[in-house]
Every structure is written in C-alpha cells, then in structure tokens.
Amino acid sequence: MRVVIADDAALLRQGLTRLLEDAGIDVVGAAADARGLLELVERHRPDVAIVDIRMPPSHTDEGLVAAELIRARVPGTGVLVLSQYVEAAYALRLVDGEQSRCGYLLKDRVLDAEELVAALRRVADGEVVVDPILVDELLARRRSEGPLDGLTAREREVLALMAEGLTDRGIAARLWLTPRTVETHVRHILQKLGIPADTAVNRRVHAVLAYLRA
C-alpha cells in the first residue's frame, strides 16, 4: 500500500513515516501543508492520504478542506484525517458525500501502530472509519428517554460498530457472530431508530452519526 502524509509538525511526519514503514507500508511522500499534499497526491496517486486536520495557515480545519479537494481532483484516493477534536460535526463533514474511502481518527491513534494500520487498510479497501472515542461519546450522551432505550445491549454494540464504519462482515468478525445474525440486528436497529436502510457504507455511517448527534 502506498500513502502520503501531511502534517505541519516535522516530529510527527518523521515518527509517522517510520511507524508506517516498520509496518511495511510504502510512504511515498510527506508534506507540511495542504498545497504540498495536493501536489504529492497528484504526482504519486497514493492509495491513501493521511492528513492532519490542523495545518497552516489558520490551524483549524485545513485538513478537511484538503480532503474535499483530493476527492474532487483525484477521485478514488482514500483520505484518513487525523484530528485533535472529538467533534461529530467534523466527522460528518468528512463522511458526507458519495465517496467512501475515508476515516476520521483522533491523533492519539498514532500511538497504536496496529490500530492505525488496520484503519488505513480499511480505508484503502473502500470502507469508512470513525474513531471509537467519538462514537462512545455520542452513545454516552444522556437522554431522558429515547429510542436508544429500546435497544438491547447487543444491538447497542452493533450500533456502535456501525457508527465506527464497520461493514456487516466486519461487525460479524469483531463480535464473533454470523453475518446473518448481524444483518438481522442491523435491520432491527434501523427499524427501531427509524433510519432508512442504505447499502452504501458511507451513507449508513452518516445516517447513524447524524442520528446519534441530533
């Protein structure tokens, strides 16, 4: 797998490059800002671009803007955004649209090489990845009463994994269930919450996240 990295902190670029190369991933370039990133993507056509959400000049959401540009200019490129923010609004912005192949991970994930690489592979395979901490926070939200109360413990587990972007097959593998069982859970959950069923993985993630946030 070939990736490019964009992060304005040199320490992080180096650390990340070394970490990925140790895991056998081909880092074909590293940039310090969004413009350099776009050049690298257009030149190397990587499978995935790993993008820091904060980059010059304003250090706020340049990474998300860059992600949109990459998708527009080189469709099919996966984008994994590393973020400092546990904010559903940002994740929704990334997942929105027709393309999958994207991920919104907290930057702390660079400390877990295996998780990071697993997420990278999922993005490269066309899936969607949403950081579990963000999903936890959304699910932990106190509601006086609501449709979530009607879910069984197992169904809540499945819902969390749906929000993290896992496919039915991924969920089945994670929970040691058969794919048929997972399908049934998913159908029940969507029914109970009134979310329209959609086969496109990114649209399903978007719908679930939006539902949890509302």
Added chain:
Amino acid sequence: MQIVRLFAGGTRTPGWWAAAVVGLALPVSYLAGSIHNGSLTGRSAYFLLTMTVGIGVGLWAWAWRPGTHMGPLMFWWPALWLAGDLPAAFPDSRTASTIGIALFVMGPIAFAQMALSYPTGSLMRSRLAWVYVFVLGYAAQVVQNGYNLLFLDLSACPLCPPPRAPSWLHVDATPPISLEDWNDGWLVFVIAILPIGLFLLYRAYVRANPAHRRSLGPVVATATFITCTSWITSYAVLTDRFSVLTPISWLQTTGALAAALTALIGIAVARRARGPVGALVSELNRVGPGHVRDALARALGDPTLELALRLPERGVWVDEAGRELTLPTGRERAVTIVGDDLAALVHDPVLLDQPALLDAAGSAARLALENERLQVELRAQLAELRRSRARLVRAGDEERRRLERDLHDGVQQRLLAIGMALPRLRRELADRAMASALVDDLEHDLRETLQELRELARGIHPAVLVNEGLDAAVRALAQRAPLPVGVQTPADRLPGDVETATYFVVAEALANVTKHAHATAATVTIERRDGHVRVEIADDGVGGAGANGSSGLAGLSDRVGALDGRLLVDSPRGRGTRLVAEIPCGS
C-alpha cells in the same frame, strides 16, 4: 425721554455722525423753505413727516446694526427721497434745483436696494438684483438726471410744478433731443423695468426660509406697494392723466411711512424680544437633555438652527450626539458663541439683526447648555468605556484562541512524538521486565495527559465554533453534559462575536447546571428575533442561583454587556433556573 433712551447705546462711527447732521439739516431746511415760500401743503407736510420718521429710524438702525450695510441703507433712502424733493420747498432756488434734479428718484432706488438686499445689506447673492439696482437704477438715473441738469429750465412757466429754476449746471443751448421726448423716453424705460423689481421682490420672498420671511414680509409688502405706485405715476405722467397724481402721491407717501414704521416696530421687537426668551426659560425647565436645540430653534424662530458644544478637554466642537463638527465660516450661516466658549449657535444670518434676542436666548439657555455639554461628555466617556470593554473581551478571546493553538500545535505534538518513540524504547528494553513495565506506565500516563490536554484545549476555545458554527458547538456541549439537554438553535451563522458570546453563555450555564442545580434535564434554546439573539438555558433543578454570587455569571454578564446585550437570571428556590441572554445582532 424714551427717544433718548432708544438712542443711548449702539455704535456710532464718524460716518454716522455726518449722516446725523444731514438727517437733521434736511427736514429743517425743507420745513423752513416751505413755510418761507408759502408752499407747505397738507401733502408736502405729510411727505416731510414720513421722510423725517424714515431718517430717524434709519439712524437708529445704523447705530444698532454695525457691520452690515442695512443701517446706512435705511437712512439713505428717506434722506435721498427728501433731498430730491427740495425744489418743492424752494421752487425758485437754483441750488435747490441742482440738488433736487441731481437726486431725482434716487430715494426710491435706494429703497429698492434696501428691500432687495434685506436683511444682509448685500446684493451679491443675486446678479439680476445687482444689475437692476446699480445699472438700471442708479446708473440710468444719473444719465437721466444729468440731461435735466444741463437742459431743464421751467423758469418761464410759473404754473409748472417745481423745479422751475434751472440748475447751476444749466447750459443755454438747444438739447439734441427735445426735453419732452427725452423725458417721455425715460418714463417708458421706467414703466418697462419696474416689473423686474416686482419679480425680484417676489423671488426674494419665495426663496427665504420661514424664519427669514417673518421679518422680510413687511419689507417686501411695502416695497411692492411703492413699486406699483411708482409705475402708476409714471404711466399717468406719460399719458397726461395728471388728475390721478395727487391721490397716488398720498398713497405712495403712505407706503413709505408704512415701510419706516414697520422697520421701527421690527427693530423694537427684536431689541426687546422678551416674549420668546421668556417662553424659552420656562421650556428649558421642562425639556430633558437633547432638546435644548429644539427649544432654542423655536425661541429664535430659526428651524435651521444648529447647536455646537465645546469639549475643552478634546478642544473640539461636537453636536448634541457627540459627533465632531467644524463651525461654518461662509456668508450663508452665522455663528454666535454662547458663554465663554461653552456653545455655539449656528444660525441664519438674518438673526444677526437681533443681537439682543440672540444674547438673551444664549444667556437663558446657558445652564441647560452646560448640562447638555456634560451629558455629551458623559455619553462620550460611556461609549469609550463600552468600546474598551468590547476590546478587552475580544482580546481575551484572541488570547484563548492562541492558547488553544499553542496547546494543540506545541505541547500535543511533542507528547505524541514522545509517545511514538516509546514502542522502540520498549523493544530495546525487551529483556528487562521492570523497565518494560515502566514504559507501559509512561505510555498510560501519556495517553491520559493527551486526553486531558484535548479537553483543556476544547474548554479554552472550541475550534468547531469557528469552523462549523454555533449549532455544532452547542450540540457538542449538550452531548458532553452529564444530563439530557434539549437543543434548539438557528441553522444559519451569526456574527463571530455573537456566536462566541452565545457559546460561552451556554457553556457556563450548563457547567453551573451540572455543578449546582441537581437537575434531571435542561434545555438550550437559541433564537433570532427582532434584531436580537435570545439564548435561554433552563433546568428543572433546585434554583437559588444568583447573578452576583457566581464569578462565572459575572464574567458572562461582562461578555454579553460588551455586545450591548443583557443577562437575566431567574432562579426561584426549588423551581429551577432560567438564564436568559439577549444580544443585539443586526440582520
């Protein structure tokens, strides 16, 4: 006694004294000559009286209106008119004839000049009026009178009206044009130009502003009357209808008397002017600050009046709203300073004719004006305080953003870099169990630190507020609260200052709900209406929260106040807390 008092005061120049001598000599000699020559009739006595009154009023006005040409003009028209009629008192005197012929009709022309230049005494504002008076009036009349000085001689006609004696300039020669033809031609010329005078008077009246019209009205009316009688006289002479001349002469003299008397009354009223000032004093007691200008405008009868107040500390003039202004210097506006550089009245120059009124009004309004100035100064200081508070809040927000950025881009990046080095350290220490356990602890602490850092940065300044707006930021706040929070926000973005203030109001309020309210649920409602953003955070907790007790609420009050908004806390014990902020927010 009254007359003496009226003449006391005022300003007298050598020119005035010379005029006074002429003004005394003319009526005396006219009267003496008429009696001596037995030519005093009821009509000429009436004429003499009228012109004498006119001369007196003119001299008085001259003394009271230094600085304008109005005083001299008011003196000269009756003086010239009377001098032009001297031959009637001395029908056979060549000296009287010389003076009379030379000044023939100069009086009415001077009257026209006075009327058309009222109240400034200057004709510079209208080119047509200038041409009418100086070219068609004085210059043409000099030519006409010069011809008669040279050729007129009625000494052989004892029944003709004066002047019967030839002038001292008379030449014994046949005129190139017969005197009859010449004078008929002149009459036709006069008949032709007098309507121009009527038009000019009408136009001057229409163009004047209301305050101006009040004093211009009598002048225009009498001038119109005299112009019309002059036209009828000229037409009657031209067409040999002599029978109408006597009644017309009575009428014309009456018009002149009316002109002199209205001028007299006008000046007397202006000098006294106790009425409007008395009303001003009582009105100033009633009206509040900000209305002194209106009261003064009414008292002075000048709706165009502007008020300027002096701010000595800043050395500038300002209007009642505190806006800086410069005093005008042109002819169109006049400036009267009140008090010792306390205030300035910028008014129509017509009011300069009433210095006593201006003076009295200024004195009467002095206290109110000082009040007004204090108010303006206070308002200016208040506005500056507001701006300074807004600047402080904005600087604080800027500082928060910078801190958040430093935490994320400095501290966090370094911690992450350290964390990424730990696995390699662990590999190096693989065979030493104690060291490896230590690395595990370090890594655990590091993750905790990173999480705390993330939350700290978010509390200092939420990046999502800037990028995604109030709705996203408030939903995130509600999401993290340990109790159910219903959220209702407008979808569209608000101005940055308003969003930031609103966000911190919600954040602080929800923090208070969490800490103190013992509530089971809360709601956040943000809505836009009538140019305001209204934020309400309500809970079902124990209540009893006070706006004064909490430093957090005081800070919020400052923040909202900096945007001219207000913060209300309604927290009856045992019945929940409702915190409402209203912030102005232009569409």
